[in-house]
Amino acid sequence: MTEQLTVQQLLTAYRSKSADPGEVVDSILERAGKYKHKNIWVLPPSKERIQPYIDRLAAFSPEELPLWGIPFAVKDNIDVAGWPTTAGCEAYTYIPEKHASVVERLVDAGAIPVGKTNLDQFATGLVGTRSPYGETHNGQKDELISGGSSAGSAVAVACGLASFSLGTDTAGSGRVPAALHGLIGWKSSLGAWPISGVVPACESLDCVTVFAWDVNDIPLVDQAARGIDLNDPWSKPFGDLKKQKPKKWLLPEEVPEFYGPYEEQYRKAWKKTVEQLEEGPEEVSYVDTSILSEAASVLYDGPWIAERWAALGSFVEKHRSDVFPVTEKVLSKGEGKAYGAAELFEAMHRLQEIKHRTGQLLENSVLVLPTCGGTWTREQVRKDPVQTNSDMGKYTNHCNLLDMSAIALPAGEAAPEVPFGVTLFSRSDAENLLMGAAESWQRTELSLLEESAEKLIAVCGLHMRGFPLETQMTERRAEFVEEASTAPEYKLIRLNSEPAKPGLIREQAGEEIEVELWRMPIEEVGKFAEKIPAPLGIGTVKLNDGRDVMGFICESSAEGEDISSFKGWKNAEAAKSSM
Numbered sequence: 001m002t003e004q005l006t007v008q009q010l011l012t013a014y015r016s017k018s019a020d021p022g023e024v025v026d027s028i029l030e031r032a033g034k035y036k037h038k039n040i041w042v043l044p045p046s047k048e049r050i051q052p053y054i055d056r057l058a059a060f061s062p063e064e065l066p067l068w069g070i071p072f073a074v075k076d077n078i079d080v081a082g083w084p085t086t087a088g089c090e091a092y093t094y095i096p097e098k099h100a101s102v103v104e105r106l107v108d109a110g111a112i113p114v115g116k117t118n119l120d121q122f123a124t125g126l127v128g129t130r131s132p133y134g135e136t137h138n139g140q141k142d143e144l145i146s147g148g149s150s151a152g153s154a155v156a157v158a159c160g161l162a163s164f165s166l167g168t169d170t171a172g173s174g175r176v177p178a179a180l181h182g183l184i185g186w187k188s189s190l191g192a193w194p195i196s197g198v199v200p201a202c203e204s205l206d207c208v209t210v211f212a213w214d215v216n217d218i219p220l221v222d223q224a225a226r227g228i229d230l231n232d233p234w235s236k237p238f239g240d241l242k243k244q245k246p247k248k249w250l251l252p253e254e255v256p257e258f259y260g261p262y263e264e265q266y267r268k269a270w271k272k273t274v275e276q277l278e279e280g281p282e283e284v285s286y287v288d289t290s291i292l293s294e295a296a297s298v299l300y301d302g303p304w305i306a307e308r309w310a311a312l313g314s315f316v317e318k319h320r321s322d323v324f325p326v327t328e329k330v331l332s333k334g335e336g337k338a339y340g341a342a343e344l345f346e347a348m349h350r351l352q353e354i355k356h357r358t359g360q361l362l363e364n365s366v367l368v369l370p371t372c373g374g375t376w377t378r379e380q381v382r383k384d385p386v387q388t389n390s391d392m393g394k395y396t397n398h399c400n401l402l403d404m405s406a407i408a409l410p411a412g413e414a415a416p417e418v419p420f421g422v423t424l425f426s427r428s429d430a431e432n433l434l435m436g437a438a439e440s441w442q443r444t445e446l447s448l449l450e451e452s453a454e455k456l457i458a459v460c461g462l463h464m465r466g467f468p469l470e471t472q473m474t475e476r477r478a479e480f481v482e483e484a485s486t487a488p489e490y491k492l493i494r495l496n497s498e499p500a501k502p503g504l505i506r507e508q509a510g511e512e513i514e515v516e517l518w519r520m521p522i523e524e525v526g527k528f529a530e531k532i533p534a535p536l537g538i539g540t541v542k543l544n545d546g547r548d549v550m551g552f553i554c555e556s557s558a559e560g561e562d563i564s565s566f567k568g569w570k571n572a573e574a575a576k577s578s579m
Contacts, residue, residue, distance in 0.1 A: 098197070102195075102225045127388060127392060148173060251367075292354075295402055371421040484515055
């Protein structure tokens with residue numbers, strides 16, 4: 001069971017004064033107990049630790065700080081001042097005096113850190129089971145893996161314990177857990193986000209990443225986190241993240257390999273994804289991606305494993321009994337003189353050739369691959385910890401070695417409560433293509449819902465979350481999808497009714513009115529519509545992004561106070577209650 005707590009949802013609630021950060025944190029603390037068995041946290045949420053971050057917000061309004069009051073979780077290899085950093089190993093623990101640069105920037109933007117999340121020890125793994133703090137359970141099915149190494153970070157967002165979370169990504173740790181939970185996983189270009197205050201895994205390849213529910217939340221977090229850090233030798237100058245549509249979407253000529261207990265379901269989900277792209281408006285081409293596998297092999301079967309040993313080897317040598325057995329085995333591959341200078345330069349030169357070729361391939365294009373070819377039960381990983389982990393990185397390991405940017409996106413389900421996901425890749429200097437493509441992808445996903453056994457319904461008043469008739473939505477098995485706005489063609493009136501309710505009337509010139517989109521089983525729509533009293537009804541509502549969806553409309557002859565200037569029922573009600 002997943003629970004969505006999106007950034008934009010909270011910002012809207014704060015600005016309309018229908019919620020406050022203290023209440024939100026209290027609800028997180030309450031839910032955290034419900035999910036204790038999932039081993040999400042190394043340092044769980046505590047009101048005492050969080051309260052200073054809530055208190056500092058009193059000096060600012062929600063309009064002054066872009067992430068005012070937004071709760072976020074932090075992978076426990078990223079420093080939060082005064083909170084222990086373990087990297088998943090108790091013997092490694094230290095108490096940092098200052099935040100990691102990225103945490104400091106997010107806090108300055110108004111965000112609230114709520115806790116430190118569990119991880120595959122020293123960020124070495126893609127399964128979420130390599131931790132002495134317990135195996136992190138999948139957010140939907142306990143028996144399945146959560147993905148790693150940013151295991152707890154993904155599950156915290158999936159379970160509604162944070163609006164977004166920070167992970168890290170060296171081989172796919174910011175993408176695999178996203179795919180296994182139906183989340184967005186954003187991995188910016190190497191150096192775009194600072195890594196000062198991050199425990200190194202493979203320092204030349206490490207990135208801080210973010211998990212979120214909504215593509216539109218990513219730029220808000222990215223804008224706060226990105227930028228040159230003078231104390232970070234890996235930091236690079238990149239422009240602001242914008243949206244630009246790619247000219248072409250690339251698909252692999254090779255049929256991807258699938259694995260695990262849902263192998264056949266993953267294969268069908270990928271086939272469906274390919275068919276959707278081929279039938280869509282984007283130009284699609286097929287390309288040879290076999291060289292990506294060659295690049296990926298360098299990470300664990302080449303000299304780069306020595307970089308991991310350079311970061312952690314001295315600690316491992318002194319604390320072998322404190323290191324998780326499979327982690328010690330992986331790291332120790334970099335011990336000694338397994339790779340000499342010649343082997344390192346040979347690998348570097350071959351990688352440069354592959355990078356040059358893929359750079360040409362990705363000119364004005366994005367590459368689409370499955371984020372992972374399957375998943376595993378936690379029991380299966382325990383029985384074969386190395387091969388199962390290796391399989392999870394088939395389509396992710398090449399990314400940072402080739403200086404690519406990537407975004408993991410949901411692509412429906414392989415099976416009930418088993419999400420399927422894809423990753424879009426671009427050159428590091430073309431991140432904007434990923435955001436443009438991701439926006440198109442999310443819109444396509446919502447359109448597919450419209451064509452399925454469910455309907456999107458736009459609600460603008462008492463059926464919205466937190467209002468008296470929300471239960472009429474949930475009784476019909478409807479689920480909240482996202483916040484949206486109408487096209488600037490509507491008037492909103494407060495009807496002369498008891499209780500007061502809004503009426504949405506379409507006009508040639510009007511305002512953009514805030515609405516909520518809910519997903520309702522198609523067989524419930526007719527029963528729901530029967531209960532709507534005149535002058536209200538169900539018709540077509542045009543959104544500001546061009547979509548036409550089913551929604552509440554009002555007869556133009558209806559009488560009531562014009563409240564269009566408030567741009568939405570929540571704002572109008574908040575203004576009324578403050579008078």
